[in-house]
Amino acid sequence: MIPYNFTFLSHPKICSGLKALEVIPFELESLNACKPLIITSEKWSRKKLTKTIVKALYDSNIVIGALFDNAPAHPSSTIINVLSKLYRERSCDSIVAVGAGSVVNIAKSVNMVVSLKTDIVECANMTLSAPLKPFICVPTADCEGGEMAAMATCERFTKKSDYLYPDVIVIDPRITRNATSEEIANCALTSLSHAIEACGIDTPNPINDAYAHTALQFIYQYLPKTIKKPCNNDGSVAIVNAAACADIAFSNAPEGIIHSLASIIAQDTNYKPGTIMGILLRTSLHAKLATKQGIRPELLLALAGIDTYAKTKENERQKVAYDYLIKCIATTSKYIPSTLKKLTISHDKLKEYAKEAAAKNRDYKEKEYAELLANAWESK
Amino acid sequence: MNILYYPQVKPKKKLIKRIYIAIMLWIVGRAIQAASKVDSDVKDEFAKLNNNFCLKMWIWPNGPAMYVGKTNNGRVKYLGWKDKGYKPTLTMTIKNIEAAMLLFTFRESTAIATARNRLVVDGDLPDACAFVRILNIVEVYLLPKIIAKLAVKRYPKWSQMAPSRKHFGRIVIYVRAFTF
Amino acid sequence: MKRGAIMQLPAYYEFCNTVKTIVGHKALEQIPQSLKVINAQRPMIITDKGVEQAGLIKIVQAAMQKSKLKAAAIYDTVPPDSEIKMVNELAKMYTSKKCDSIIAVGGGSVLDTAKGVNIIVSENASDLMQFAGYGNVKRKLKPLVAVPTTAGTGSEVTSVAVIANHEKNIKMIFGSAFLLPDIAIIDSRMTKTLPPTITAFTGMDALTHAVEAYFCLAKNPLSDTTALAAIQIIAQNLVNVVKKPSDTDGRLALALASNLAGMAFANSMVGMIHNIGHAVGGVCGVPHGVCMNILLPYGLEYNMHKASQYIGELLYPLAGDEVYNATKKKERPQKTVEYIRNLIQDLHDATDGKHPRFFKEVVDKTGKQMVPKEKLVDIAKTAMSDPAQFYNPEDLDYNDYMMVLEAAWEGTPLDKKKIKKG
Numbered sequence: 001m002i003p004y005n006f007t008f009l010s011h012p013k014i015c016s017g018l019k020a021l022e023v024i025p026f027e028l029e030s031l032n033a034c035k036p037l038i039i040t041s042e043k044w045s046r047k048k049l050t051k052t053i054v055k056a057l058y059d060s061n062i063v064i065g066a067l068f069d070n071a072p073a074h075p076s077s078t079i080i081n082v083l084s085k086l087y088r089e090r091s092c093d094s095i096v097a098v099g100a101g102s103v104v105n106i107a108k109s110v111n112m113v114v115s116l117k118t119d120i121v122e123c124a125n126m127t128l129s130a131p132l133k134p135f136i137c138v139p140t141a142d143c144e145g146g147e148m149a150a151m152a153t154c155e156r157f158t159k160k161s162d163y164l165y166p167d168v169i170v171i172d173p174r175i176t177r178n179a180t181s182e183e184i185a186n187c188a189l190t191s192l193s194h195a196i197e198a199c200g201i202d203t204p205n206p207i208n209d210a211y212a213h214t215a216l217q218f219i220y221q222y223l224p225k226t227i228k229k230p231c232n233n234d235g236s237v238a239i240v241n242a243a244a245c246a247d248i249a250f251s252n253a254p255e256g257i258i259h260s261l262a263s264i265i266a267q268d269t270n271y272k273p274g275t276i277m278g279i280l281l282r283t284s285l286h287a288k289l290a291t292k293q294g295i296r297p298e299l300l301l302a303l304a305g306i307d308t309y310a311k312t313k314e315n316e317r318q319k320v321a322y323d324y325l326i327k328c329i330a331t332t333s334k335y336i337p338s339t340l341k342k343l344t345i346s347h348d349k350l351k352e353y354a355k356e357a358a359a360k361n362r363d364y365k366e367k368e369y370a371e372l373l374a375n376a377w378e379s380k
Numbered sequence: 381m382n383i384l385y386y387p388q389v390k391p392k393k394k395l396i397k398r399i400y401i402a403i404m405l406w407i408v409g410r411a412i413q414a415a416s417k418v419d420s421d422v423k424d425e426f427a428k429l430n431n432n433f434c435l436k437m438w439i440w441p442n443g444p445a446m447y448v449g450k451t452n453n454g455r456v457k458y459l460g461w462k463d464k465g466y467k468p469t470l471t472m473t474i475k476n477i478e479a480a481m482l483l484f485t486f487r488e489s490t491a492i493a494t495a496r497n498r499l500v501v502d503g504d505l506p507d508a509c510a511f512v513r514i515l516n517i518v519e520v521y522l523l524p525k526i527i528a529k530l531a532v533k534r535y536p537k538w539s540q541m542a543p544s545r546k547h548f549g550r551i552v553i554y555v556r557a558f559t560f
Numbered sequence: 561m562k563r564g565a566i567m568q569l570p571a572y573y574e575f576c577n578t579v580k581t582i583v584g585h586k587a588l589e590q591i592p593q594s595l596k597v598i599n600a601q602r603p604m605i606i607t608d609k610g611v612e613q614a615g616l617i618k619i620v621q622a623a624m625q626k627s628k629l630k631a632a633a634i635y636d637t638v639p640p641d642s643e644i645k646m647v648n649e650l651a652k653m654y655t656s657k658k659c660d661s662i663i664a665v666g667g668g669s670v671l672d673t674a675k676g677v678n679i680i681v682s683e684n685a686s687d688l689m690q691f692a693g694y695g696n697v698k699r700k701l702k703p704l705v706a707v708p709t710t711a712g713t714g715s716e717v718t719s720v721a722v723i724a725n726h727e728k729n730i731k732m733i734f735g736s737a738f739l740l741p742d743i744a745i746i747d748s749r750m751t752k753t754l755p756p757t758i759t760a761f762t763g764m765d766a767l768t769h770a771v772e773a774y775f776c777l778a779k780n781p782l783s784d785t786t787a788l789a790a791i792q793i794i795a796q797n798l799v800n801v802v803k804k805p806s807d808t809d810g811r812l813a814l815a816l817a818s819n820l821a822g823m824a825f826a827n828s829m830v831g832m833i834h835n836i837g838h839a840v841g842g843v844c845g846v847p848h849g850v851c852m853n854i855l856l857p858y859g860l861e862y863n864m865h866k867a868s869q870y871i872g873e874l875l876y877p878l879a880g881d882e883v884y885n886a887t888k889k890k891e892r893p894q895k896t897v898e899y900i901r902n903l904i905q906d907l908h909d910a911t912d913g914k915h916p917r918f919f920k921e922v923v924d925k926t927g928k929q930m931v932p933k934e935k936l937v938d939i940a941k942t943a944m945s946d947p948a949q950f951y952n953p954e955d956l957d958y959n960d961y962m963m964v965l966e967a968a969w970e971g972t973p974l975d976k977k978k979i980k981k982g
Contacts, residue, residue, distance in 0.1 A: 003809050004816055005584040010577050013737070014782070017496075017572030022476040026440060030737065032698045057391040059398065059477045061441045064389035082381050090388060129599055131700055162580070206793070206820060207581060210785040217567045217781065238569050245782065305567070306873055310881035494950045495777035495829070496572045502693040505733070506945030534955035534982025 008207040010248045011165035012137070012148060016241055020172040021053065024096065024136060025060030027168045031134035033094035037087045038067045039107045040098040044140065045069035047178050053098055053138070056172075065090035071103045075154045079106060080120050084113040094134035097166075098175065100143040108152035108164055111135050120154060128163040137166035139240050141179030141230070144266075144273050145190035145259070149247035158263075165251070169244050173233035176240045184230045185332035186274030187239055188223050191215050191246035192328065193277035196285075197256030198249035200296060205252070212249040213302035218242035220303040220324065224331050258284055260361040261369060264353050269345060278336045279343075282329050283376040285322055294318045299325065340377045347377065393442075397477050402444035402461065404484040405437065407557065409446040409458035411518050414556035416456035418549050422517055425510045426456050433504075434459070435511060436468035439480045470503040470511060486523075486530045490515060521550045573780035575827045579706075579717050580743045583816055585808060587747040588620055591663065591705060592627035594743050600661035600703045602632035604654050606674045607665040611709050612636040619749050620665055620707065633657040642669045642723045644688060644732070647676035654681050661703035664741070665750075668713040671706055675721035675739045678704050688723070689732065697736035706741035709750045710762040711814040713848075714769055714822020716744040746819055748812035756802045759814075760907040760915045761849030763798040766818040767791060768833050768852035772859065773824035774874060775867040776831040776951045787824035792877035793817035799903070802910045831952035833859035836964060839943035844931045846922055853907075854918055857900045858964050860893070861974040865981050866953035868893045875899065897973075918971030936965045955982050 015023050028034060040050060050069055057064065066086050072079055087095070087110060097107035112123040115132035139147055146153060148169050151160045179187075192215075199205075199212035218238045226235030250259070262276035288295050297317035301309040303324045312320050337343060340350075350373040358366035415422040426433075431450050438445035447459035447466050459466060474480045479498035482488040490512060493499055501508045516532045520541065529535045582590050595603060607617055621631065633653055638646060654662070654677060664674035679691050682701035691697050706716035721734045754762070770790040773783050794817045801810040837851035860871050872892030876884040878899045887895050907915040916922045919931040931939075940961035943949075949956055956964075960980065967974050 003585055004812055005586075007580065007582045007590075009580040013574065013576035013578075015572075015574050017570060019476075019478040019482065020572065022478040023574075026475045029441070030695050030698060054389060054391055056478075058394050059439075059442065060391060062391060064391065066383070066386040067389055068386050086383050086386065089383065129597060206789045206816065207583075207786070207823075210782065210789050210820070214781045214785045217785075218569070221567060222569075234569055241569070241781070306876045306884065310876060310885040491777060491950060496570070497574045497778075498572075500694045501947065505947045508947055509945050509949065512950065532955075532982075533953075534980065537980070540980075 004204060004206075006203060006205040006208070008205065008252050009150075009162055010211065010252070011150070011162065012167065012169045012244070012248070014169045014171070014241075014244055016171035016237060018173070020170050021056035021138070021174065024168075024170060025057060025062045027136065028062065028094055028134060031094065031167060033134045034061050035063050035065045035090070035092050036094040036096045036136070037065045037083070037090065037092040037110075038096045038098065039071055039083065039103055039110070040067070040069045041071045041103050042069055044099055044178070049098060049140075049175060049178060052174050065092035071099065071106050073102055075102055075106045075109055077120050077155065080109045080113060080154070083110045087114050094136070096136045096138065098138040098140070100140050100147050104137055104139070104147040105153045107135065107137075109154050112152070124154065124157045124159055128161040130163070132163055135166050136168045136170060138170045138172065138175055139243065141176045141187055141236050141240055142183040143187045143190065143240065143243040145194060145243070145250070145277075146247060148244045150251040160251075171237055171240045171244065173237050176236035177231045177233055179230040179236055181227050181230050182335040184223070184226050184236070184239055185278075185335040186272045187243055188219050188227075188274070189278035189281065189329065189332060189336060190274040191239070191242040192219055192325075193256070193258045193262070193281045194246040194250040195219075195242075196281065196299065196325075197258055198246070198253035199299070200256070201253050208249050208252045209298070211245045211252075213298070215242040215245035215249065216299065216302040217305075218245070220328055223328060227331055227335075254363055255361050257357075257361075257364045257368060257372060260357045260364070261353060261373065264356050264360070265345070268349070268353070269343070271343060275336050275343070278329055278332060279338065279340055279376050280372060282326065282338065284372060285325055287372070287375060289318065289322050295321055297321060303328070339379050340373065350374065350377065394477050397481055398444060401439060401477065401480045401484055405444055405446035405461065407522070408515075408518065409448050410557035411522055411553055412448050412514060413456055413458040414553040415514070415518050415521060415549075417556070418552045419517060419521070422514050425514050426450065427454070429507055429510060430469070432467070432469060433507060434466050434468045435470045435472070435507075436466070437472045437474075439474045439477055468503065470501070470507045472508070473500045473502065474498060475500065486527050489531050489533065491533050518553075520546065521553050567781055567784070568779075570780050573778070575780055575782045576719075576737060577717060577823050577827070578737065578740050581746060581819060582743060583746040583812070583819075585748050585812060586623070587745045588623035588707070588749065589626055591620075591624055591743075591745065592629035595629070595661055595703060595705070598703050598742065601629070602657070602659045603629070603661040603663045603705070604633040604635065604650075604657065604659040605631045605663045605665060606638060606650060606670060606677065607634075607636045608638040608640075608670055609636055611666045611670070614709075614753050616665060616709055616750055620663070631663070632659045638666065638670045638673050640669055642672040642676060642721070644676070644723055644725045647673055647680065647688060647723060650677045651680040661705065663705045663707060665707040665709060667708065667710050668715040671708075671715045671741075672721040672723055674704060674706075675734065676723045678702055678739075679734065692732040692734055694735040697734065697738045699738060701738055703743075704741040705743045705745060707745045707747070707750060708815065708818070710754065710758065710818075711751050711811070712762050712766055712818035712822075714766065714818055714825065716741055717819060717822040718826045744819060746812070746815045748808040748815065751811045751815055752806070752808060754805070756805060756911050757914045758849075759805065760798070760802050760911055761847060761853050762818070763794055763801075763814055764853035764856065764904070764907070765849035766814070766821040767794045767798075768856050769825040769830065770794070770817075770821035771856065771874060772830040772833055773821070773828040775860075775863060775870040775953065776829055777953055778828040778951055779870070780828055783824040783828035786820045788877050790817040790820035790824060791874060793820070795878045795903070799906045799910055802907060829951040830948050831859060832862060832949060832956060832964070835946045835948035835952065835956070836939070836943045836961065838946050838948065839939045840919070840931065843935055843939045843942055846919075846930050850916055850922060853904060854916060854922075854968055855964075857897050857904070858968050858974055860897050860900065861976070862960075862964060862979060863953045864893055864976070865979065871896050878903075919965075919969040920971065931969065933969060936962060936969060939965055954979075
């Protein structure tokens with residue numbers, strides 16, 4: 001038996017399901033807060049989600065310090081400074097982010113600035129050693145990965161710290177069902193990649209596995225029907241739950257090769273990280289299956305459930321797990337291409353991406369990055 | 381950026397839902413008072429509680445609320461919805477008005493609402509068990525079987541509550557609850 | 561490809577697990593760095609005499625010494641039940657020695673005491689009562705490191721503390737997410753010398769946590785996966801470790817399983833097994849783990865009609881995939897109960913008959929019977945006042961409690977026909 005040797009931390013409290021939004025005032029109260037700054041993007045106020053949020057806070061002791069619904073598509077120090085100023089002027093004591101991607105990253109960055117009382121550049125270089133102001137994340141289904149993780153991405157840096165986890169993650173169908181099939185596909189592929197990379201590590205970590213397996217169960221069970229009908233309450237809640245569990249698992253594992261490459265390519269192009277991860281995951285699984293170690297047979301347990309796992313012969317579990325995973329990825333094929341060649345990426349850039357990834361994440365050699373990209377270029 | 385575009389927002393109240401919950405709490409309070417005189421099981425449960433027993437069931441943070449307590453001579457009384465200096469020995473706090481709506485429209489039973497952390501029970505926990513048993517009996521009296529079955533974990537069979545007892549008790553409790 | 565054993569997405573659920581868990585044969589050595597990162601350098605060690613006499617505090621101190629961290633104060637006389645006088649005394653000691661953090665080494669009562677002390681020193685409070693109840697601790701407290709020495713109660717991941725006030729003859733309950741320890745250290749050295757009998761019933765305590773978390777009303781996807789992981793590890797290791805106490809890998813596995821089970825039940829609560837077990841413990845003084853161990857198969861039998869699918873699924877982590885596959889779906893719940901009874905029997909045999917299988921055979925150190933049959937009436941009445949029943953799938957009245965207690969006393973399975981189905 002391989003002895004265990006690991007550390008695990010999951011900070012956020014997850015509140016998921018029917019009337020979840022209405023717990024926000026009680027949760028803020030238990031964190032000693034009652035005047036949040038709510039940050040969201042114009043996309044969600046157009047879809048009247050801001051009205052839903054405000055209504056959910058009715059009949060409570062909350063005063064919304066300000067409801068800012070113009071978060072831009074990319075975090076910048078300008079917007080962070082503006083929002084920090086607004087936070088201070090209204091004497092807010094907490095932050096609620098409604099959205100994904102940039103909305104949440106901006107919120108986390110503002111939280112660092114108002115808690116540490118310095119500018120964002122300084123914050124990027126500081127080691128956080130105490131909790132920040134209370135932060136509630138209300139994710140929408142267009143997650144890009146990392147929103148509910150222990151990290152924040154700003155224009156020039158990605159910062160990882162246990163204190164960057166949200167305090168509470170509120171997953172409500174009234175919010176999550178406002179999604180397109182493409183957004184669901186991207187969210188699911190990001191979560192799938194994070195979960196597989198998190199539990200594919202060499203040393204066993206049953207706690208991390210539990211979170212990763214929960215994410216895989218949600219995705220396998222709900223993706224097919226949610227991609228056809230993204231407004232489905234249960235389905236959209238399940239996919240966002242998968243994103244939450246996968247983000248937590250991802251925060252507790254070393255950064256994987258797929259995440260490293262996808263974040264670089266996504267930043268350089270207009271593609272969502274989920275799109276790139278889906279392509280790389282398919283290729284990576286195919287390559288892994290051919291190696292001696294293969295893929296973990298327990299993935300089949302997570303995806304297919306106990307009955308199927310028990311019925312499958314031990315020496316076939318890896319192959320069947322692979323088939324299940326490919327089938328899962330294939331449900332997104334209408335929205336996500338299967339190779340990098342089909343994207344508008346220049347082949348010449350692949351070498352550059354591999355070099356950049358190797359410089360950022362030294363767990364893998366440049367050769368390994370390059371090989372994965374080369375295999376993902378055309379269908380293999 | 382002009383911060384006046386993003387004003388402070390003070391959320392309003394959900395008036396109709398508050399009124400509905402207030403009425404339901406009033407009915408439950410009055411029915412508990414009535415049942416304590418009519419039903420032997422409810423009488424027994426209350427008899428085991430201390431004479432300073434006082435329950436506050438309310439919606440956080442601003443009510444509505446229901447106070448039910450035992451008087452010095454052991455009588456069970458619905459004390460109203462206003463806090464007149466009562467000292468609750470058992471508090472059941474429902475976290476928000478929507479959670480209360482789910483409970484009082486029977487979409488979630490007391491057990492399910494507790495399991496889903498919709499409410500917080502504070503104070504003398506043994507009394508909470510007695511109170512939940514009392515509440516279950518009162519719900520069986522107040523509600524038709526098809527709804528009561530959603531509200532309680534185990535609807536009493538004929539051997540536990542004879543139909544005659546149930547129907548007679550129901551009439552008396554309704555009369556006593558709605559008359560003064 | 562159809563998915564067997566569908567995972568249930570509850571209409572609503574909450575899951576909270578904020579404790580940083582450090583697991584390993586050398587996990588204790590990480591205490592200094594973990595405290596340094598949160599600006600703590602003068603920890604107070606709180607423990608009890610049993611732990612100290614087993615030499616565990618010396619091991620903790622030696623591990624800390626490797627990074628030149630010394631305890632600023634040590635208190636090793638926490639009684640079996642946490643009590644307010646002691647909590648106040650410890651808080652005074654903490655302040656006078658200018659401590660800035662607490663390391664609690666021990667079981668449930670040591671941890672509860674440490675949580676109480678942490679409230680007083682962090683809030684500068686003179687009266688602990690004002691924080692009693694749910695949600696009255698609203699701020700981050702001073703750093704608390706939990707080092708469990710059994711596998712176990714799982715109290716290193718619970719947000720509740722129970723502290724007795726003997727003067728007023730009450731038990732104060734404190735519930736708040738801020739009571740959770742910052743760090744939990746799962747190190748095999750802390751349970752290595754646990755005697756086989758205690759290993760057996762604390763292991764069964766952890767197993768009960770995981771099993772009840774899996775089939776009770778507040779179950780949710782994360783508590784399910786953590787519970788299944790815990791059950792599998794316990795099923796694979798408990799008997800072996802009881803037979804071979806020096807198996808450190810097995811010890812570490814059981815300690816981790818207890819932690820996983822703690823995570824599961826802290827979020828999905830427990831049911832009638834704990835409900836009745838608390839009452840037996842309260843009335844007859846039987847150790848908690850012994851009660852859990854005896855009542856576990858009865859809890860499954862009683863709830864079978866309401867939770868048969870979940871009880872059937874438990875056969876997989878308990879017995880393995882071959883047995884699971886070979887058993888027809890309809891028969892799996894009963895087979896699960898059979899496996900649990902076999903496990904209890906195996907533990908009974910491995911401890912030369914010291915591990916009790918039913919209440920009739922529970923004896924104290926002098927050999928006296930601890931649960932006389934006449935006491936069952938008192939136990940049933942006490943059980944009616946325990947709120948753990950709220951989360952049980954099926955309702956229980958006085959007659960139901962007596963039926964279960966009588967069967968658990970004799971060691972005979974429940975008569976399914978006598979269970980009133982809601």
